[in-house]
Amino acid sequence: MNNPLIWPVAVPLLSALLALLWPRRSTWIGLLGSALSLAAVVLVSRQVIESGAIELALGGWSPGLGIALRADGLSVLMLLMSTLVSMAVAVYASVYFSRSERRSEFWVLWLLLITALHALFLSGDLFNLYVTLELLGLSAVVLACLGGSRESLQAALNYLVLGLLASMAFLIGVALIYAGYGTLDMAALAAAIESGPTAWVALSLMTGGLLIKSALFPLHFWLPPAHSNAPAPVSAVLSALVVKAAVYLILRLWLALFDEVVTQTAALVLGLLGGVAVLWGSWVALQAERLKLMAAYSTVAQVGYLFLFLPLLAALPEGTTRDVALGALVLLALTHGFAKSAFFLAAGVIMQRAGHDRIAELGGTARALPVTAFTLALAGVALIGLPPSGSFLAKWQLLSSVFITGQWIWLPVIAVGTLLAGAYTFRLLGYAFAPGEGVGPSLSVGREEIPAVLLALAATLLLGFWASVVWELVPISAYAGGGG
Amino acid sequence: MNALILMLSPLIPLLMACFAYRLQSRWWLFAAALPALYLGLMGEQGSTITLPWLMLGMHLSLDATAQQFLLFGAMIWMLASLYIPGRDLLPGAMGYRKQSFLLAMAGNLMLIIAADMLTFYVGFALMGLSAYGLIWGPSQRARKAARVYLVFTLIGELALFSALLLLLVNSQSLLFAELHSESIPQSAMALLLLGFGIKVALPGLHLWLPGAYTLAPIFGVALLSGPMMKAGLLGWLRFLPFGEPLDPLWGNLLLLLGVAGVVLGMLVGMFQRDPRSVLAYSSISKMGLFSALIGFALNHPGMVAGLLPVIVLLALHHLMVKPMLFMGLDLWQKGTAAYWLLPALTLLSLSLMGFPLTGGGAVKNLISDALNENLAWLLFLGGIAGALLMSRFLWLLWTSKQSAEYHRLTLSAWLMVLPLAVWAPFAWDGMSVKASALLPLLSAAVLLLVGQFLRRRFDLLQQPMLSVGNSMSWRMPLLAGERVKAESDWQLVKRLRQRYCQGFARWQVMGLRDSAVWWLMLMLLLALALRN
Amino acid sequence: MTQALIYALTGAVLFMLGVRATLLRETLLPRLLALNVCGAGVFLIFVSLAYRGDSLPVDPVPHALVLTGLVVAISATALALALNRRLREMADE
Amino acid sequence: MMAMSVWLPVGILLSSLIPGVLIFFQPEERHRLRTWLNLLGALIKLLLVGMLIWGVFHEQVFETRWTMAPGLEFVLHADALSVLFVSLSTLLWLVTTIYAIGYLEQTPHRSRFFGFFSLCVTATVGLALAGNLFTFVVFYELLTLATYPLIAHKGSPEALRGARIYLRYTLFGGLLLMIGAVWLHTLTGGVEFVEGGILQTANLDQSTLRWIFLLLIVGLGVKAALVPLHGWLPQAMVAPAPVSALLHAVAVVKAGAFGIVRVIYDVYGVEFAAELGVLTLLGAVAAITIIYGSLKALSQDHLKKRLAYSTVSQVSYIVLGTAIVGPLATIGGLVHLVHQGVMKITLFFAAGNYAEALGIHRVSEMDGVGRRMPGTTLAFTIGALGMIGIPPVAGFISKWYLGLGAVEAGAAAWVLPVLIASSLLNAAYFLPILYRAWFKSQSAPWPADKTAGCVRELPDALLWPPLTTAAMALLIGLLAAAPYSPLEWAELIAGREYRQ
Numbered sequence A: 001m002n003n004p005l006i007w008p009v010a011v012p013l014l015s016a017l018l019a020l021l022w023p024r025r026s027t028w029i030g031l032l033g034s035a036l037s038l039a040a041v042v043l044v045s046r047q048v049i050e051s052g053a054i055e056l057a058l059g060g061w062s063p064g065l066g067i068a069l070r071a072d073g074l075s076v077l078m079l080l081m082s083t084l085v086s087m088a089v090a091v092y093a094s095v096y097f098s099r100s101e102r103r104s105e106f107w108v109l110w111l112l113l114i115t116a117l118h119a120l121f122l123s124g125d126l127f128n129l130y131v132t133l134e135l136l137g138l139s140a141v142v143l144a145c146l147g148g149s150r151e152s153l154q155a156a157l158n159y160l161v162l163g164l165l166a167s168m169a170f171l172i173g174v175a176l177i178y179a180g181y182g183t184l185d186m187a188a189l190a191a192a193i194e195s196g197p198t199a200w201v202a203l204s205l206m207t208g209g210l211l212i213k214s215a216l217f218p219l220h221f222w223l224p225p226a227h228s229n230a231p232a233p234v235s236a237v238l239s240a241l242v243v244k245a246a247v248y249l250i251l252r253l254w255l256a257l258f259d260e261v262v263t264q265t266a267a268l269v270l271g272l273l274g275g276v277a278v279l280w281g282s283w284v285a286l287q288a289e290r291l292k293l294m295a296a297y298s299t300v301a302q303v304g305y306l307f308l309f310l311p312l313l314a315a316l317p318e319g320t321t322r323d324v325a326l327g328a329l330v331l332l333a334l335t336h337g338f339a340k341s342a343f344f345l346a347a348g349v350i351m352q353r354a355g356h357d358r359i360a361e362l363g364g365t366a367r368a369l370p371v372t373a374f375t376l377a378l379a380g381v382a383l384i385g386l387p388p389s390g391s392f393l394a395k396w397q398l399l400s401s402v403f404i405t406g407q408w409i410w411l412p413v414i415a416v417g418t419l420l421a422g423a424y425t426f427r428l429l430g431y432a433f434a435p436g437e438g439v440g441p442s443l444s445v446g447r448e449e450i451p452a453v454l455l456a457l458a459a460t461l462l463l464g465f466w467a468s469v470v471w472e473l474v475p476i477s478a479y480a481g482g483g484g
Numbered sequence B: 001m002n003a004l005i006l007m008l009s010p011l012i013p014l015l016m017a018c019f020a021y022r023l024q025s026r027w028w029l030f031a032a033a034l035p036a037l038y039l040g041l042m043g044e045q046g047s048t049i050t051l052p053w054l055m056l057g058m059h060l061s062l063d064a065t066a067q068q069f070l071l072f073g074a075m076i077w078m079l080a081s082l083y084i085p086g087r088d089l090l091p092g093a094m095g096y097r098k099q100s101f102l103l104a105m106a107g108n109l110m111l112i113i114a115a116d117m118l119t120f121y122v123g124f125a126l127m128g129l130s131a132y133g134l135i136w137g138p139s140q141r142a143r144k145a146a147r148v149y150l151v152f153t154l155i156g157e158l159a160l161f162s163a164l165l166l167l168l169v170n171s172q173s174l175l176f177a178e179l180h181s182e183s184i185p186q187s188a189m190a191l192l193l194l195g196f197g198i199k200v201a202l203p204g205l206h207l208w209l210p211g212a213y214t215l216a217p218i219f220g221v222a223l224l225s226g227p228m229m230k231a232g233l234l235g236w237l238r239f240l241p242f243g244e245p246l247d248p249l250w251g252n253l254l255l256l257l258g259v260a261g262v263v264l265g266m267l268v269g270m271f272q273r274d275p276r277s278v279l280a281y282s283s284i285s286k287m288g289l290f291s292a293l294i295g296f297a298l299n300h301p302g303m304v305a306g307l308l309p310v311i312v313l314l315a316l317h318h319l320m321v322k323p324m325l326f327m328g329l330d331l332w333q334k335g336t337a338a339y340w341l342l343p344a345l346t347l348l349s350l351s352l353m354g355f356p357l358t359g360g361g362a363v364k365n366l367i368s369d370a371l372n373e374n375l376a377w378l379l380f381l382g383g384i385a386g387a388l389l390m391s392r393f394l395w396l397l398w399t400s401k402q403s404a405e406y407h408r409l410t411l412s413a414w415l416m417v418l419p420l421a422v423w424a425p426f427a428w429d430g431m432s433v434k435a436s437a438l439l440p441l442l443s444a445a446v447l448l449l450v451g452q453f454l455r456r457r458f459d460l461l462q463q464p465m466l467s468v469g470n471s472m473s474w475r476m477p478l479l480a481g482e483r484v485k486a487e488s489d490w491q492l493v494k495r496l497r498q499r500y501c502q503g504f505a506r507w508q509v510m511g512l513r514d515s516a517v518w519w520l521m522l523m524l525l526l527a528l529a530l531r532n
Numbered sequence C: 001m002t003q004a005l006i007y008a009l010t011g012a013v014l015f016m017l018g019v020r021a022t023l024l025r026e027t028l029l030p031r032l033l034a035l036n037v038c039g040a041g042v043f044l045i046f047v048s049l050a051y052r053g054d055s056l057p058v059d060p061v062p063h064a065l066v067l068t069g070l071v072v073a074i075s076a077t078a079l080a081l082a083l084n085r086r087l088r089e090m091a092d093e
Numbered sequence D: 001m002m003a004m005s006v007w008l009p010v011g012i013l014l015s016s017l018i019p020g021v022l023i024f025f026q027p028e029e030r031h032r033l034r035t036w037l038n039l040l041g042a043l044i045k046l047l048l049v050g051m052l053i054w055g056v057f058h059e060q061v062f063e064t065r066w067t068m069a070p071g072l073e074f075v076l077h078a079d080a081l082s083v084l085f086v087s088l089s090t091l092l093w094l095v096t097t098i099y100a101i102g103y104l105e106q107t108p109h110r111s112r113f114f115g116f117f118s119l120c121v122t123a124t125v126g127l128a129l130a131g132n133l134f135t136f137v138v139f140y141e142l143l144t145l146a147t148y149p150l151i152a153h154k155g156s157p158e159a160l161r162g163a164r165i166y167l168r169y170t171l172f173g174g175l176l177l178m179i180g181a182v183w184l185h186t187l188t189g190g191v192e193f194v195e196g197g198i199l200q201t202a203n204l205d206q207s208t209l210r211w212i213f214l215l216l217i218v219g220l221g222v223k224a225a226l227v228p229l230h231g232w233l234p235q236a237m238v239a240p241a242p243v244s245a246l247l248h249a250v251a252v253v254k255a256g257a258f259g260i261v262r263v264i265y266d267v268y269g270v271e272f273a274a275e276l277g278v279l280t281l282l283g284a285v286a287a288i289t290i291i292y293g294s295l296k297a298l299s300q301d302h303l304k305k306r307l308a309y310s311t312v313s314q315v316s317y318i319v320l321g322t323a324i325v326g327p328l329a330t331i332g333g334l335v336h337l338v339h340q341g342v343m344k345i346t347l348f349f350a351a352g353n354y355a356e357a358l359g360i361h362r363v364s365e366m367d368g369v370g371r372r373m374p375g376t377t378l379a380f381t382i383g384a385l386g387m388i389g390i391p392p393v394a395g396f397i398s399k400w401y402l403g404l405g406a407v408e409a410g411a412a413a414w415v416l417p418v419l420i421a422s423s424l425l426n427a428a429y430f431l432p433i434l435y436r437a438w439f440k441s442q443s444a445p446w447p448a449d450k451t452a453g454c455v456r457e458l459p460d461a462l463l464w465p466p467l468t469t470a471a472m473a474l475l476i477g478l479l480a481a482a483p484y485s486p487l488e489w490a491e492l493i494a495g496r497e498y499r500q
Helices: A004-021 A023-051 A073-096 A103-122 A126-147 A150-181 A186-192 A197-214 A223-229 A232-257 A264-287 A291-315 A320-354 A370-384 A390-405 A410-433 A449-465 A468-473 B002-018 B026-032 B034-042 B064-082 B097-113 B117-130 B140-171 B186-199 B209-215 B218-239 B248-269 B275-299 B301-334 B338-352 B359-371 B376-399 B408-427 B435-458 B489-502 B515-531 C003-024 C028-049 C060-092 D002-024 D031-057 D080-103 D110-129 D133-151 D157-188 D206-224 D232-238 D241-249 D252-268 D270-276 D278-298 D303-323 D327-358 D374-388 D394-408 D412-439 D460-478 D486-497
Strands: A054-057 A068-071 B048-051 B058-061 D062-069 D072-078
Touching: A004 A023, A004 A054, A004 A068, A004 A103, A023 A054, A023 A068, A023 A073, A023 A103, A023 A468, A068 A073, A068 A103, A068 A186, A073 A103, A073 A232, A073 A320, A073 A449, A073 A468, A103 A126, A103 A232, A126 A150, A126 A223, A126 A232, A126 C060, A150 A186, A150 A197, A150 A223, A150 C003, A150 C028, A150 C060, A186 A232, A197 A232, A223 A232, A223 A291, A232 A291, A232 A320, A264 A291, A264 A410, A291 A320, A291 A390, A291 A410, A320 A370, A320 A390, A320 A449, A320 A468, A320 D062, A370 A390, A370 A410, A370 A449, A390 A410, A390 A449, A390 D062, A390 D072, A390 D133, A390 D157, A410 D157, A449 D062, A468 D062, B002 B026, B002 B034, B002 B048, B002 B058, B002 B097, B026 B064, B026 B097, B034 B064, B034 B097, B058 B097, B058 B117, B064 B097, B064 B218, B064 B301, B064 B408, B097 B117, B097 B218, B117 B140, B117 B218, B140 B186, B140 B209, B140 B218, B140 D394, B140 D412, B186 B218, B186 B248, B209 B218, B209 B275, B218 B275, B218 B301, B248 B275, B248 B376, B275 B301, B275 B376, B301 B338, B301 B359, B301 B376, B301 B408, B338 B359, B338 B376, B338 B408, B359 B376, B359 B408, B376 B435, C003 C028, C028 C060, D002 D031, D002 D062, D002 D072, D002 D080, D002 D110, D031 D062, D031 D072, D031 D080, D031 D110, D072 D080, D072 D110, D072 D133, D080 D110, D080 D241, D080 D252, D080 D327, D080 D460, D080 D486, D110 D133, D110 D241, D110 D252, D133 D157, D133 D206, D133 D241, D133 D252, D157 D206, D157 D232, D157 D252, D206 D252, D206 D270, D206 D278, D206 D303, D232 D241, D232 D303, D241 D252, D241 D303, D241 D327, D252 D270, D252 D278, D252 D303, D252 D327, D270 D278, D278 D303, D278 D412, D303 D327, D303 D394, D303 D412, D327 D374, D327 D394, D327 D460, D327 D486, D374 D394, D374 D412, D374 D460, D394 D412, D394 D460, D394 D486
Parallel strands: none
Antiparallel strands: A054 A068, B048 B058, D062 D072
């Protein structure tokens, strides 16, 4: 097998089956599966970096009939993020669920989720996207109810229903595309789609569905309860990866497939929604009384930032400046992925130690759990967009695009959003570093604290200093239509 | 060798100041001025030393003026060191007298031998600020006096600082020798007058002086009235563009202020009860005379060559005599049986007022020669002022109480310097005596008689009405938190006018009931002696 | 107006009705039903797309897609019902 | 040699970063190891900076480049101006570390403290070595982050409040700076710091450049505590004394001032900035700040607050120096960067000592303290006299060159009065302290006498740092014209800035 493209999907899927068959060893299978899929992703990445976008037609059927897997720069970046984050979260989860009776269920679903994510990022076919989207949604819902509390079940149910609705919308868009162009292969579609009623109805339906999944304001309402009530490792993956999958799809659709269809006004509408999301999400996060709720609203805000890029990308001429902006978008998404998962894991550590996550009662955290407090601080730095995190670079480029395109309205949004992010982060840190007994006695560094701090370091240092990889990878595109 | 000593003369007191907390003998302080004395006596004129690495580059040199200032200055510094009370030399004494003394000395000596503006300024600042410790005393009033002094000194320093900057940019060199003065900026002139005017107590800028002179310990007053005050004068001599054409405004202004100073010193001084404050106002009056002369010299470039050396001489004379008077007064006030001090003090007073056969008289002759019949009225006025003030001083001395202390060392040292103080100027001028020199003295005597007459006639109030300290009070918003409210000069003038309006009759003139006769006799005697 | 178009339009109408009910209904069961109506609409559209004229055989691809979609819809519904049951159990306890 | 020129700037950063990171993970009780790590780092840094000074003096190029994003390079570049700031930071870091070791003995969270302390210095040195505006912004924000925990260190409500206010101001400032920097970056495609500036030849819209200047200066002015952006500084004095010392002397406040210098000289170019007319405004703000800070200081009874307002006033001398066009004023401003640091750190050390030994926090409690603590008070006196500008302490040299520069540039009419008024005000708020300390006798029992019965006034680690910095303040004034003095170095910089 000289084409490694199948492995990132196959490895977690096989591990999931294995974990199902052999529940007593599920933890080890889960960890091993995560590690192996990391290896597979690294393999794919190396090949993409060396020889450009690669493609695999499953079962030997040519694209259009069979299922095509494609990897280009964007997918590789997303894969890398998802596999690194899931690896770290898996290590954390192995401690978190070590004494839980739901351990084996968790690992099976977890590996399924990874499978779905990887398949989604690699899929080169619209219908497959739908399937992976559903798979992702379903496994995420089940994971989200693992906490077992009433609130988490209720939230998961809401999440499920809305997710189904979103998938339906997506699917009907797929149907329209097939009606219009007779193919679902994305590479073929990228070349074929032209502006017209079919295209724009299809695009708006698919986007509408994906907007729900990516929780863009005002469709974000399902996210905070779902994310904040799930078990910590699940929240981490939900916020960091699952939401990103929807954003990834929107990017693919808007930039590669429907680039002819997209209008400046449409992009502006999404941008405006993103702007409101930034402000609203940050504002509510500032008011939040619970740590995980704050993190969830912060996700709403961060997703808003990603959408701010759309009108800018639409206005920028194709070429280097646009690729730079696109890279910044991806970098922001990646940084957020790492930082938010670190944040949720740290919140989980605190919750397990203190039995609650009420922000006002977190005094003494810094003394009892210095590493976790440090993680929160680092993740906070990345959320605000301070150097040396990747989001700082991304914000720099975002502002730069604002100046280049002259779309000044985003300037106050970014400014206020940043200040609000600073406010909620440092509000939290202020409580965490204050003296108090909220968290219990001081203990040595636990195994569960390590993954979080590594994730946070990745968000701040790795993505800060080695971010140029992102810009190298982003222009490698499998689709002729655009820069994505 | 000379260059080395040049450097050492400020350096030694400076270093001593650093270790002053260990020096318990006054002889250390005494010895600190020895290099300066050596330079004054045997220093080689024209020796220079340049220290380019020190601050912005420092230049020291010894010219004729510097040498004279060093000689007389060093003597006063040494003499004053003996007057420091023993308790101030003990470790842990309040007020840091030793340190202040040594630092002020270092500054004073440094500015004398400075060859560039910056060195002069550094010395001037060092001296001016350290003198705070020479004035300060534990009493409320002394602390206030010291504070007032400090505020004025700071203002003076800053004015001088600005003037220096303007001059430096104007001439592109720090050296006095290269100070191109023909285009000196007007603002620099104004700042120079202000900066040094505070030190020489021009009227309006003198408010710090009476308090400091009356409340500081005696050695401090001696130093303030002698070497330090003359430093301001030296500053003018060094900085002002003599012999260059200049806007006559500045010369006239100085002349005017000087005359005002003479008159102010005389008028206010005559109403003081404390001999020390009489001496203080006499200083104001005398410095007024200097200022007027300098103003005159500024406006007459042709006469500078003759006039300046004589002004220096006059300054040196005053530099010696005034501290001697202060110290003598102290001796007098402390000595039991030292009635014979009175003649000695009288002699000093006479010298100060320019009596023939004294050094003062000699300098006066030189000055009127150098002035070449100009400004005779000023000399006359100055003479009257001096005579009146000195007679007031002597009178107060005569009537004042004495305590029982007695200190042999200070007395003998004082006596040793006495002849020098009185007659030193004869080194420059022979024993010529001019009858005209007596004119102001006679006038003063007449004035005194008239005053006496009026007093008898109108049966004045007996008690004196002014006490010292009135004139020095000053509200200082700057030193927040420790505000003092007291009478200012202006209030004093108001009160005087009030009294005046109540009738001239109420003036209580100096109370020289007996000494007026005494004076007249002396005058006659001299007139007879001079007839030959 | 061809038959296929009628089917497709019917599908679209079903879809919209489903969406409306999903969003507006309060309780879970009607919402789930609405979602299934929604799905039925979508599948109807797909099936109508398979029609390529009387002379040609039908396009097999949409059928395959519909089959997959049905599987997904059934499992999702099952999951939702299971969740709902669990919630009720918790309410009873 | 090639490798050397690349690695030296990085080495200088790492020499405090690595000890800082290591210290974070040391348990509290490993006091000795922590001390050694700190001192080792400081000494290595000193050594490296020595090499840097020598190299830059001989016009060697030290540069490290690392591409972080397209068009965004992380550049460490040592020019004369960097060296000035780097050596100041390094030297004072060493002294402050020693002081902090003494000061924080037996207090909790020392590992955290020293960790952030080292990070703070790393950020400061990074600011100094930043070779372009982007790198500068990076370190500017890092500095904010590293300082926040230091201000909040005590954990008391006041400390947290002070830190919060600090953060509010600095995040706002950092944001504006970033916006300005991005804007400028977008217009020029890269903002390297080049002696003499890069914009005069760029042919850009002047009013845009003015707006950008405003953004940058407001952003930097927050840290430089320009009025009305100074509000955080007096609140931040709740920090422990070594932090205040470093904050006021080297790290935060100076970072702002240094940034203003960089922007004016190496981005806009001072002549071009003057041409834009923005310097007049800046000069006016600096003048207002100088006077306002002094006036506020006058009415503070709390010693550290008084010192804080004094910093507000003094740092604007640097800004004033840059706002006046001409080499002499430049020298004055630059040299004050160093001089103010050395003098102010002395004052804060002394204030810390008073609090530590006798519990004195207020000026009104200082009566007679000079007799009880002569060494500390001597250091304080030298620092205070220097602040007033009394020769031969360093502050005099700064004022001298500022004044000269103003006269040379024809700005004497407004600068000299400002300088004089400020000197008088400085005297008015410093001299009463000296008076109380030296000339008054103790009027009330000390608030908390912790050294009663001790032979020496304080342990060596607390007494010697202020004495050392006081001696430095005296020596750099006395030997201002000697080679390698700050003044000589400032002249070197001014020479290179005005070479065109």
